[in-house]
Amino acid sequence: MDELVTGRRRTYGPRDVIVEDGSELQEIRLVISGLAARSKDLSDGSRQIMAFLVPGDLCDIEGFVLRAMDHRITAVSETTCALIPAAEIESLLIEFSSLTRALWWSTMTDSAVLRARIIDHGRRDARERIAHLFYEMLIRYRVVGRTTDHTFPFPVTQEELADATGMTPVHLGRILGELRDEGLLEWRRRVLTVHDPAGLKRVARFEADYLHLDRTEARDGNVAERAGDLI
Amino acid sequence: MDELVTGRRRTYGPRDVIVEDGSELQEIRLVISGLAARSKDLSDGSRQIMAFLVPGDLCDIEGFVLRAMDHRITAVSETTCALIPAAEIESLLIEFSSLTRALWWSTMTDSAVLRARIIDHGRRDARERIAHLFYEMLIRYRVVGRTTDHTFPFPVTQEELADATGMTPVHLGRILGELRDEGLLEWRRRVLTVHDPAGLKRVARFEADYLHLDRTEARDGNVAERAGDLI
DNA sequence: CGACGGCTTGAGGTAAGTCAATCCACGTGG
DNA sequence: CCACGTGGATTGACTTACCTCAAGCCGTCG
Known part of the structure:
Protein backbone atom coordinates (compact mmCIF):
# COMPACT_ATOMS: atom_id res chain seq x y z
CA MET A 1 0.00 0.00 0.00
CA ASP A 2 2.79 2.35 0.90
CA GLU A 3 4.13 2.43 -2.60
CA LEU A 4 0.79 3.54 -3.95
CA VAL A 5 0.59 6.63 -1.80
CA THR A 6 3.83 8.10 -3.04
CA GLY A 7 2.07 9.40 -6.13
CA ARG A 8 -0.18 12.36 -6.73
CA ARG A 9 -1.80 14.15 -3.82
CA ARG A 10 -4.45 16.72 -3.37
CA THR A 11 -5.40 19.00 -0.48
CA TYR A 12 -8.92 20.13 0.34
CA GLY A 13 -10.05 23.00 2.54
CA PRO A 14 -12.79 22.76 5.19
CA ARG A 15 -16.18 21.94 3.60
CA ASP A 16 -14.70 21.15 0.24
CA VAL A 17 -16.31 18.20 -1.44
CA ILE A 18 -13.76 15.42 -1.89
CA VAL A 19 -16.05 12.96 -3.66
CA GLU A 20 -19.45 13.99 -4.93
CA ASP A 21 -22.61 11.97 -4.39
CA GLY A 22 -23.48 10.06 -7.53
CA SER A 23 -20.09 10.42 -9.17
CA GLU A 24 -18.29 7.62 -10.98
CA LEU A 25 -14.70 7.28 -10.01
CA GLN A 26 -11.44 7.10 -11.86
CA GLU A 27 -9.26 6.92 -8.80
CA ILE A 28 -9.32 5.94 -5.17
CA ARG A 29 -8.48 8.46 -2.46
CA LEU A 30 -6.65 7.65 0.75
CA VAL A 31 -6.72 10.17 3.59
CA ILE A 32 -3.16 11.15 4.50
CA SER A 33 -3.84 13.91 7.00
CA GLY A 34 -6.80 15.90 8.24
CA LEU A 35 -10.37 14.78 8.82
CA ALA A 36 -13.14 13.98 6.37
CA ALA A 37 -16.74 12.83 6.65
CA ARG A 38 -19.07 10.56 4.73
CA SER A 39 -22.41 12.29 4.60
CA LYS A 40 -25.73 12.33 2.86
CA ASP A 41 -27.89 15.39 2.36
CA LEU A 42 -31.60 14.76 2.58
CA SER A 43 -34.38 16.42 0.67
CA ASP A 44 -35.58 18.38 3.70
CA GLY A 45 -32.20 20.04 4.12
CA SER A 46 -31.00 17.90 6.99
CA ARG A 47 -27.77 15.99 6.79
CA GLN A 48 -26.47 12.79 8.29
CA ILE A 49 -22.79 12.09 8.74
CA MET A 50 -22.30 8.34 8.66
CA ALA A 51 -18.60 8.12 9.39
CA PHE A 52 -15.53 10.19 10.00
CA LEU A 53 -12.42 9.37 8.02
CA VAL A 54 -9.06 9.68 9.72
CA PRO A 55 -5.59 9.31 8.18
CA GLY A 56 -5.22 5.84 6.75
CA ASP A 57 -8.87 5.50 5.77
CA LEU A 58 -9.92 4.90 2.18
CA CYS A 59 -12.55 7.25 0.81
CA ASP A 60 -14.20 5.59 -2.04
CA ILE A 61 -13.58 1.99 -2.91
CA GLU A 62 -17.34 1.48 -2.87
CA GLY A 63 -17.66 4.04 -5.60
CA PHE A 64 -15.16 2.05 -7.55
CA VAL A 65 -16.66 -1.37 -7.08
CA LEU A 66 -20.29 -0.27 -7.27
CA ARG A 67 -19.59 2.26 -10.02
CA ALA A 68 -21.40 5.23 -8.48
CA MET A 69 -21.11 6.79 -5.04
CA ASP A 70 -24.32 6.79 -3.04
CA HIS A 71 -23.14 9.51 -0.69
CA ARG A 72 -20.73 12.40 -0.53
CA ILE A 73 -17.37 12.84 1.14
CA THR A 74 -16.35 16.26 2.39
CA ALA A 75 -13.30 17.62 4.15
CA VAL A 76 -14.02 18.67 7.72
CA SER A 77 -10.70 20.32 8.39
CA GLU A 78 -7.93 20.78 5.84
CA THR A 79 -7.38 17.33 4.45
CA THR A 80 -4.90 15.89 2.02
CA CYS A 81 -5.50 12.70 0.12
CA ALA A 82 -3.29 10.46 -1.94
CA LEU A 83 -4.80 9.72 -5.32
CA ILE A 84 -4.39 6.14 -6.41
CA PRO A 85 -4.97 6.12 -10.17
CA ALA A 86 -7.37 3.91 -12.02
CA ALA A 87 -4.67 1.85 -13.68
CA GLU A 88 -3.34 0.60 -10.36
CA ILE A 89 -6.79 -0.52 -9.36
CA GLU A 90 -7.74 -2.06 -12.66
CA SER A 91 -4.76 -4.36 -12.35
CA LEU A 92 -6.22 -5.49 -9.05
CA LEU A 93 -9.60 -6.25 -10.51
CA ILE A 94 -8.03 -8.41 -13.19
CA GLU A 95 -6.71 -10.79 -10.58
CA PHE A 96 -10.22 -11.21 -9.23
CA SER A 97 -12.26 -14.15 -10.32
CA SER A 98 -15.91 -13.43 -10.97
CA LEU A 99 -16.77 -15.13 -7.70
CA THR A 100 -14.43 -12.89 -5.78
CA ARG A 101 -15.94 -9.91 -7.48
CA ALA A 102 -19.42 -11.06 -6.57
CA LEU A 103 -18.43 -11.39 -2.92
CA TRP A 104 -16.78 -7.99 -3.00
CA TRP A 105 -19.83 -6.46 -4.56
CA SER A 106 -22.11 -8.11 -2.06
CA THR A 107 -20.30 -6.71 0.97
CA MET A 108 -20.31 -3.27 -0.61
CA THR A 109 -24.05 -3.24 -1.11
CA ASP A 110 -24.45 -4.51 2.43
CA SER A 111 -22.55 -1.47 3.68
CA ALA A 112 -24.74 0.76 1.56
CA VAL A 113 -27.82 -0.65 3.23
CA LEU A 114 -26.21 -0.10 6.62
CA ARG A 115 -25.62 3.53 5.73
CA ALA A 116 -29.25 3.87 4.72
CA ARG A 117 -30.22 2.54 8.12
CA ILE A 118 -28.03 5.13 9.84
CA ILE A 119 -29.75 7.88 7.91
CA ASP A 120 -33.09 6.41 8.88
CA HIS A 121 -32.26 6.40 12.56
CA GLY A 122 -30.51 9.71 12.65
CA ARG A 123 -32.72 11.86 10.52
CA MET B 1 -21.73 -19.08 -7.05
CA ASP B 2 -24.45 -21.48 -8.01
CA GLU B 3 -22.16 -24.47 -7.94
CA LEU B 4 -21.16 -23.70 -4.36
CA VAL B 5 -24.68 -23.84 -3.03
CA THR B 6 -25.34 -27.35 -4.22
CA GLY B 7 -23.50 -28.71 -1.22
CA ARG B 8 -24.45 -29.13 2.41
CA ARG B 9 -27.47 -27.29 3.81
CA ARG B 10 -28.91 -26.61 7.18
CA THR B 11 -32.32 -25.46 8.37
CA TYR B 12 -32.95 -23.30 11.43
CA GLY B 13 -36.18 -22.70 13.30
CA PRO B 14 -37.47 -19.29 14.41
CA ARG B 15 -35.11 -17.68 16.95
CA ASP B 16 -32.38 -20.22 16.40
CA VAL B 17 -28.92 -18.72 16.38
CA ILE B 18 -27.31 -19.22 12.98
CA VAL B 19 -23.99 -17.60 13.77
CA GLU B 20 -23.01 -16.72 17.31
CA ASP B 21 -21.51 -13.37 18.33
CA GLY B 22 -17.77 -13.74 18.79
CA SER B 23 -17.45 -17.03 16.96
CA GLU B 24 -14.68 -17.83 14.51
CA LEU B 25 -15.88 -19.37 11.32
CA GLN B 26 -15.05 -22.45 9.31
CA GLU B 27 -17.65 -21.90 6.64
CA ILE B 28 -19.75 -19.24 5.02
CA ARG B 29 -23.52 -19.42 5.07
CA LEU B 30 -25.77 -18.27 2.28
CA VAL B 31 -29.48 -17.80 2.93
CA ILE B 32 -31.49 -19.99 0.57
CA SER B 33 -34.96 -19.45 1.95
CA GLY B 34 -36.54 -17.83 4.97
CA LEU B 35 -35.58 -14.67 6.81
CA ALA B 36 -32.69 -13.99 9.15
CA ALA B 37 -31.46 -10.98 11.11
CA ARG B 38 -28.11 -9.53 12.10
CA SER B 39 -28.45 -8.35 15.65
CA LYS B 40 -26.52 -7.30 18.70
CA ASP B 41 -27.65 -7.73 22.27
CA LEU B 42 -26.69 -4.92 24.61
CA SER B 43 -25.76 -5.14 28.24
CA ASP B 44 -29.04 -3.55 29.37
CA GLY B 45 -31.07 -6.27 27.71
CA SER B 46 -32.09 -4.27 24.67
CA ARG B 47 -31.37 -5.49 21.19
CA GLN B 48 -30.71 -3.83 17.87
CA ILE B 49 -31.35 -5.56 14.57
CA MET B 50 -29.00 -4.04 12.02
CA ALA B 51 -30.13 -5.84 8.90
CA PHE B 52 -32.51 -8.45 7.63
CA LEU B 53 -31.13 -11.17 5.40
CA VAL B 54 -33.25 -12.43 2.55
CA PRO B 55 -32.57 -15.37 0.21
CA GLY B 56 -29.37 -14.72 -1.69
CA ASP B 57 -27.69 -12.81 1.15
CA LEU B 58 -24.42 -13.99 2.65
CA CYS B 59 -24.38 -14.31 6.42
CA ASP B 60 -20.87 -14.13 7.57
CA ILE B 61 -18.07 -13.24 5.23
CA GLU B 62 -17.02 -10.58 7.73
CA GLY B 63 -16.51 -13.28 10.29
CA PHE B 64 -14.30 -15.03 7.83
CA VAL B 65 -12.19 -12.07 6.80
CA LEU B 66 -12.02 -10.45 10.24
CA ARG B 67 -11.74 -13.79 12.04
CA ALA B 68 -14.42 -13.20 14.67
CA MET B 69 -18.03 -12.12 14.34
CA ASP B 70 -18.88 -8.89 16.15
CA HIS B 71 -22.58 -9.64 16.16
CA ARG B 72 -25.04 -12.50 16.00
CA ILE B 73 -27.23 -13.86 13.24
CA THR B 74 -30.55 -15.46 14.11
CA ALA B 75 -33.33 -17.01 12.09
CA VAL B 76 -36.53 -14.98 12.17
CA SER B 77 -38.73 -17.52 10.45
CA GLU B 78 -37.65 -21.00 9.42
CA THR B 79 -34.54 -20.45 7.40
CA THR B 80 -32.30 -22.73 5.42
CA CYS B 81 -28.73 -21.88 4.55
CA ALA B 82 -26.21 -23.38 2.20
CA LEU B 83 -22.92 -24.06 3.92
CA ILE B 84 -19.92 -23.20 1.83
CA PRO B 85 -16.98 -25.02 3.37
CA ALA B 86 -13.71 -23.46 4.40
CA ALA B 87 -11.72 -25.12 1.66
CA GLU B 88 -13.68 -23.38 -1.07
CA ILE B 89 -13.03 -20.05 0.52
CA GLU B 90 -9.39 -20.63 1.30
CA SER B 91 -8.78 -21.21 -2.36
CA LEU B 92 -10.22 -17.77 -2.95
CA LEU B 93 -7.96 -16.13 -0.46
CA ILE B 94 -4.92 -17.62 -2.11
CA GLU B 95 -5.62 -15.71 -5.28
CA PHE B 96 -5.65 -12.49 -3.28
CA SER B 97 -2.57 -10.35 -3.17
CA SER B 98 -1.81 -8.82 0.20
CA LEU B 99 -3.02 -5.49 -1.14
CA THR B 100 -6.35 -6.95 -2.14
CA ARG B 101 -6.63 -8.51 1.26
CA ALA B 102 -5.87 -5.18 2.92
CA LEU B 103 -8.61 -3.49 0.91
CA TRP B 104 -11.03 -6.27 1.72
CA TRP B 105 -10.21 -6.04 5.39
CA SER B 106 -10.59 -2.30 5.36
CA THR B 107 -14.09 -2.37 3.92
CA MET B 108 -15.08 -5.00 6.45
CA THR B 109 -13.98 -2.94 9.41
CA ASP B 110 -15.75 0.04 7.90
CA SER B 111 -18.98 -1.95 7.91
CA ALA B 112 -18.37 -2.92 11.50
CA VAL B 113 -18.12 0.72 12.47
CA LEU B 114 -21.33 1.43 10.57
CA ARG B 115 -23.08 -1.28 12.54
CA ALA B 116 -21.83 0.25 15.76
CA ARG B 117 -23.32 3.54 14.66
CA ILE B 118 -26.69 1.88 14.04
CA ILE B 119 -26.65 0.46 17.55
CA ASP B 120 -25.78 3.90 18.88
CA HIS B 121 -28.68 5.55 17.13
CA GLY B 122 -31.20 2.84 17.77
CA ARG B 123 -30.54 1.92 21.34
C1' DC C 1 -62.05 -24.40 27.96
C1' DG C 2 -57.96 -21.99 29.50
C1' DA C 3 -53.40 -20.34 28.66
C1' DC C 4 -50.19 -18.10 26.17
C1' DG C 5 -47.90 -14.93 22.93
C1' DG C 6 -48.59 -11.10 20.50
C1' DC C 7 -51.13 -6.97 19.52
C1' DT C 8 -53.80 -2.82 20.99
C1' DT C 9 -55.23 1.02 23.87
C1' DG C 10 -54.74 4.47 27.54
C1' DA C 11 -52.67 7.76 30.85
C1' DG C 12 -48.84 9.92 32.28
C1' DG C 13 -43.67 11.05 32.02
C1' DT C 14 -39.22 12.36 29.79
C1' DA C 15 -35.76 13.11 26.25
C1' DA C 16 -35.05 15.69 22.60
C1' DG C 17 -36.69 19.25 19.21
C1' DT C 18 -37.93 24.18 17.95
C1' DC C 19 -37.45 28.93 17.88
C1' DA C 20 -35.20 32.77 19.31
C1' DA C 21 -32.22 35.73 21.98
C1' DT C 22 -27.69 36.39 23.72
C1' DC C 23 -22.94 35.71 24.08
C1' DC C 24 -18.31 34.98 22.84
C1' DA C 25 -13.95 34.51 20.06
C1' DC C 26 -11.82 35.84 16.14
C1' DG C 27 -10.77 38.34 12.04
C1' DT C 28 -10.99 42.52 9.35
C1' DG C 29 -10.83 47.19 8.30
C1' DG C 30 -10.94 52.12 9.67
C1' DC D 1 -6.28 49.79 18.88
C1' DC D 2 -10.93 49.87 18.91
C1' DA D 3 -15.46 49.10 16.27
C1' DC D 4 -17.72 45.89 13.87
C1' DG D 5 -19.25 41.71 11.61
C1' DT D 6 -19.53 36.93 11.55
C1' DG D 7 -19.86 32.03 12.70
C1' DG D 8 -20.30 29.30 16.32
C1' DA D 9 -21.72 28.28 21.17
C1' DT D 10 -24.80 28.94 24.97
C1' DT D 11 -29.13 29.69 27.39
C1' DG D 12 -34.17 29.82 28.05
C1' DA D 13 -39.18 28.80 27.34
C1' DC D 14 -42.12 25.95 25.15
C1' DT D 15 -43.65 21.85 22.20
C1' DT D 16 -43.57 17.21 20.67
C1' DA D 17 -42.22 12.49 19.68
C1' DC D 18 -41.43 8.73 21.83
C1' DC D 19 -41.13 5.92 26.20
C1' DT D 20 -43.04 3.50 30.36
C1' DC D 21 -46.12 0.97 32.76
C1' DA D 22 -50.19 -1.33 32.80
C1' DA D 23 -54.56 -3.15 31.49
C1' DG D 24 -57.32 -5.34 28.06
C1' DC D 25 -57.93 -8.00 23.81
C1' DC D 26 -57.66 -11.55 20.41
C1' DG D 27 -56.29 -15.71 17.79
C1' DT D 28 -54.07 -20.11 18.27
C1' DC D 29 -53.05 -24.29 20.24
C1' DG D 30 -53.14 -27.79 23.70
Missing part, protein backbone atom coordinates in the same frame (compact mmCIF):
# COMPACT_ATOMS: atom_id res chain seq x y z
CA ARG A 124 -36.12 10.26 10.06
CA ASP A 125 -38.96 9.83 12.51
CA ALA A 126 -40.79 6.62 13.37
CA ARG A 127 -43.30 6.81 10.49
CA GLU A 128 -40.61 7.38 7.93
CA ARG A 129 -38.35 4.69 9.32
CA ILE A 130 -41.05 2.04 9.27
CA ALA A 131 -42.19 3.03 5.81
CA HIS A 132 -38.60 3.03 4.59
CA LEU A 133 -37.86 -0.43 5.93
CA PHE A 134 -41.05 -1.88 4.45
CA TYR A 135 -40.39 -0.31 1.09
CA GLU A 136 -36.82 -1.53 1.04
CA MET A 137 -37.91 -5.04 1.90
CA LEU A 138 -40.52 -4.95 -0.83
CA ILE A 139 -37.89 -4.04 -3.41
CA ARG A 140 -35.42 -6.61 -2.14
CA TYR A 141 -38.00 -9.37 -2.22
CA ARG A 142 -38.93 -8.32 -5.71
CA VAL A 143 -35.33 -8.31 -6.88
CA VAL A 144 -34.66 -11.82 -5.64
CA GLY A 145 -37.89 -12.94 -7.28
CA ARG A 146 -39.80 -13.83 -4.11
CA THR A 147 -42.80 -11.76 -5.10
CA THR A 148 -44.13 -10.18 -8.27
CA ASP A 149 -46.79 -7.87 -6.86
CA HIS A 150 -47.01 -5.80 -3.68
CA THR A 151 -47.51 -8.61 -1.23
CA PHE A 152 -44.94 -10.78 0.45
CA PRO A 153 -44.54 -12.85 3.59
CA PHE A 154 -42.72 -10.82 6.22
CA PRO A 155 -42.76 -13.13 9.20
CA VAL A 156 -41.39 -10.89 11.95
CA THR A 157 -43.04 -9.97 15.23
CA GLN A 158 -43.69 -6.39 16.21
CA GLU A 159 -40.96 -6.71 18.77
CA GLU A 160 -38.42 -7.68 16.14
CA LEU A 161 -39.55 -4.88 13.87
CA ALA A 162 -39.17 -2.50 16.79
CA ASP A 163 -35.64 -3.77 17.38
CA ALA A 164 -34.85 -3.16 13.74
CA THR A 165 -36.28 0.34 13.60
CA GLY A 166 -34.91 1.33 16.97
CA MET A 167 -38.12 1.97 18.83
CA THR A 168 -40.58 0.48 21.29
CA PRO A 169 -43.00 -2.25 20.22
CA VAL A 170 -45.79 -0.10 21.63
CA HIS A 171 -44.92 2.95 19.60
CA LEU A 172 -44.32 0.82 16.52
CA GLY A 173 -47.79 -0.64 16.91
CA ARG A 174 -49.38 2.79 17.05
CA ILE A 175 -47.65 4.09 13.95
CA LEU A 176 -48.43 0.85 12.17
CA GLY A 177 -52.07 1.46 12.97
CA GLU A 178 -51.84 4.92 11.44
CA LEU A 179 -50.30 3.62 8.23
CA ARG A 180 -53.01 0.99 8.08
CA ASP A 181 -55.79 3.51 8.69
CA GLU A 182 -54.40 5.71 5.96
CA GLY A 183 -54.76 2.80 3.56
CA LEU A 184 -51.06 2.58 2.78
CA LEU A 185 -50.52 -1.00 3.85
CA GLU A 186 -51.73 -3.94 5.82
CA TRP A 187 -49.60 -6.32 7.80
CA ARG A 188 -51.59 -9.19 9.20
CA ARG A 189 -50.83 -12.77 9.78
CA ARG A 190 -47.15 -12.18 9.01
CA VAL A 191 -47.91 -11.09 5.46
CA LEU A 192 -47.30 -7.56 4.29
CA THR A 193 -49.57 -6.06 1.67
CA VAL A 194 -48.69 -2.68 0.30
CA HIS A 195 -51.89 -1.08 -0.96
CA ASP A 196 -50.33 2.16 -2.08
CA PRO A 197 -46.67 1.71 -3.06
CA ALA A 198 -46.29 5.25 -4.35
CA GLY A 199 -47.74 6.64 -1.15
CA LEU A 200 -45.50 4.45 0.98
CA LYS A 201 -42.48 5.51 -1.03
CA ARG A 202 -43.43 9.13 -0.45
CA VAL A 203 -43.79 8.90 3.30
CA ALA A 204 -40.52 6.96 3.43
CA ARG A 205 -38.79 9.65 1.39
CA PHE A 206 -37.25 6.72 -0.39
CA GLU A 207 -34.36 7.05 -2.81
CA ALA A 208 -33.27 3.83 -4.44
CA ASP A 209 -29.71 4.79 -5.31
CA TYR A 210 -28.20 3.06 -2.29
CA LEU A 211 -29.39 -0.34 -3.43
CA HIS A 212 -27.27 -0.07 -6.58
CA LEU A 213 -29.79 -2.01 -8.58
CA ASP A 214 -28.76 -0.56 -11.93
CA ARG A 215 -25.39 -2.23 -12.01
CA THR A 216 -26.14 -5.55 -10.44
CA GLU A 217 -23.21 -7.73 -11.36
CA ALA A 218 -25.02 -10.70 -9.88
CA ARG A 219 -26.57 -13.52 -11.79
CA ASP A 220 -29.66 -11.74 -13.07
CA GLY A 221 -29.69 -8.70 -15.22
CA ASN A 222 -33.46 -8.34 -15.13
CA VAL A 223 -33.75 -6.17 -12.07
CA ALA A 224 -35.57 -3.47 -13.97
CA GLU A 225 -38.13 -5.98 -15.10
CA ARG A 226 -38.66 -7.22 -11.57
CA ALA A 227 -38.66 -4.02 -9.55
CA GLY A 228 -38.69 -1.29 -12.16
CA ASP A 229 -42.10 0.02 -11.16
CA LEU A 230 -40.91 0.60 -7.61
CA ILE A 231 -37.76 2.57 -8.28
CA ARG B 124 -28.51 4.61 23.07
CA ASP B 125 -29.48 8.09 24.20
CA ALA B 126 -27.73 11.35 23.38
CA ARG B 127 -25.18 11.16 26.23
CA GLU B 128 -24.17 7.64 25.35
CA ARG B 129 -23.95 8.36 21.65
CA ILE B 130 -21.70 11.37 22.09
CA ALA B 131 -19.51 9.57 24.59
CA HIS B 132 -19.31 6.57 22.28
CA LEU B 133 -18.27 8.61 19.27
CA PHE B 134 -15.63 10.49 21.23
CA TYR B 135 -14.23 7.31 22.68
CA GLU B 136 -14.13 5.61 19.32
CA MET B 137 -12.33 8.56 17.77
CA LEU B 138 -9.82 8.57 20.60
CA ILE B 139 -8.99 4.93 19.96
CA ARG B 140 -8.82 5.38 16.21
CA TYR B 141 -6.50 8.36 16.51
CA ARG B 142 -4.35 6.38 18.90
CA VAL B 143 -4.20 3.39 16.59
CA VAL B 144 -3.03 5.43 13.63
CA GLY B 145 -0.46 7.08 15.85
CA ARG B 146 -1.92 10.60 15.79
CA THR B 147 -1.87 10.91 19.55
CA THR B 148 -0.24 9.10 22.44
CA ASP B 149 -2.21 10.49 25.38
CA HIS B 150 -5.86 11.47 25.80
CA THR B 151 -5.83 14.63 23.74
CA PHE B 152 -6.23 15.04 20.03
CA PRO B 153 -7.36 17.68 17.56
CA PHE B 154 -10.97 17.04 16.63
CA PRO B 155 -11.74 19.98 14.36
CA VAL B 156 -15.48 19.60 13.85
CA THR B 157 -18.19 22.12 14.63
CA GLN B 158 -21.07 21.34 16.94
CA GLU B 159 -23.31 21.28 13.94
CA GLU B 160 -21.23 18.58 12.28
CA LEU B 161 -21.08 16.58 15.46
CA ALA B 162 -24.85 16.85 15.70
CA ASP B 163 -25.17 15.58 12.14
CA ALA B 164 -22.99 12.63 13.04
CA THR B 165 -24.81 11.72 16.24
CA GLY B 166 -28.24 12.35 14.75
CA MET B 167 -29.41 15.17 16.96
CA THR B 168 -29.82 18.91 17.15
CA PRO B 169 -26.81 21.19 17.66
CA VAL B 170 -28.67 22.76 20.57
CA HIS B 171 -29.24 19.50 22.37
CA LEU B 172 -25.72 18.35 21.60
CA GLY B 173 -24.39 21.52 23.19
CA ARG B 174 -26.37 20.91 26.36
CA ILE B 175 -25.19 17.34 26.81
CA LEU B 176 -21.65 18.40 25.98
CA GLY B 177 -21.91 20.89 28.79
CA GLU B 178 -22.99 18.13 31.17
CA LEU B 179 -20.09 15.90 30.23
CA ARG B 180 -17.77 18.85 30.72
CA ASP B 181 -19.26 19.74 34.12
CA GLU B 182 -18.89 16.15 35.22
CA GLY B 183 -15.18 16.40 34.50
CA LEU B 184 -15.19 13.70 31.84
CA LEU B 185 -13.84 15.74 28.97
CA GLU B 186 -13.22 19.14 27.52
CA TRP B 187 -13.64 20.13 23.92
CA ARG B 188 -12.48 23.63 23.28
CA ARG B 189 -10.82 25.30 20.39
CA ARG B 190 -11.33 22.20 18.27
CA VAL B 191 -9.21 20.05 20.55
CA LEU B 192 -10.67 17.21 22.55
CA THR B 193 -9.20 16.38 25.93
CA VAL B 194 -10.49 13.32 27.71
CA HIS B 195 -9.90 13.84 31.41
CA ASP B 196 -11.42 10.56 32.53
CA PRO B 197 -11.13 7.88 29.83
CA ALA B 198 -12.47 5.12 32.04
CA GLY B 199 -15.46 7.24 32.97
CA LEU B 200 -16.12 8.13 29.35
CA LYS B 201 -15.88 4.50 28.35
CA ARG B 202 -18.39 3.65 31.04
CA VAL B 203 -21.02 6.20 30.03
CA ALA B 204 -20.52 5.15 26.39
CA ARG B 205 -21.05 1.50 27.32
CA PHE B 206 -18.18 0.93 24.98
CA GLU B 207 -17.17 -2.50 23.74
CA ALA B 208 -14.12 -2.56 21.51
CA ASP B 209 -14.81 -5.80 19.68
CA TYR B 210 -16.28 -4.12 16.63
CA LEU B 211 -13.02 -2.34 15.84
CA HIS B 212 -11.26 -5.70 15.36
CA LEU B 213 -8.04 -4.31 16.70
CA ASP B 214 -6.64 -7.64 17.82
CA ARG B 215 -6.21 -9.01 14.34
CA THR B 216 -5.14 -5.94 12.45
CA GLU B 217 -3.67 -7.29 9.26
CA ALA B 218 -2.52 -3.79 8.38
CA ARG B 219 1.02 -2.51 8.42
CA ASP B 220 1.46 -2.18 12.17
CA GLY B 221 1.15 -4.92 14.68
CA ASN B 222 1.62 -2.62 17.64
CA VAL B 223 -1.99 -1.73 18.22
CA ALA B 224 -1.91 -3.03 21.76
CA GLU B 225 1.04 -0.82 22.53
CA ARG B 226 -0.72 2.22 21.11
CA ALA B 227 -4.23 1.81 22.40
CA GLY B 228 -4.00 -1.07 24.84
CA ASP B 229 -4.91 1.02 27.86
CA LEU B 230 -8.18 2.05 26.23
CA ILE B 231 -9.54 -1.32 25.25
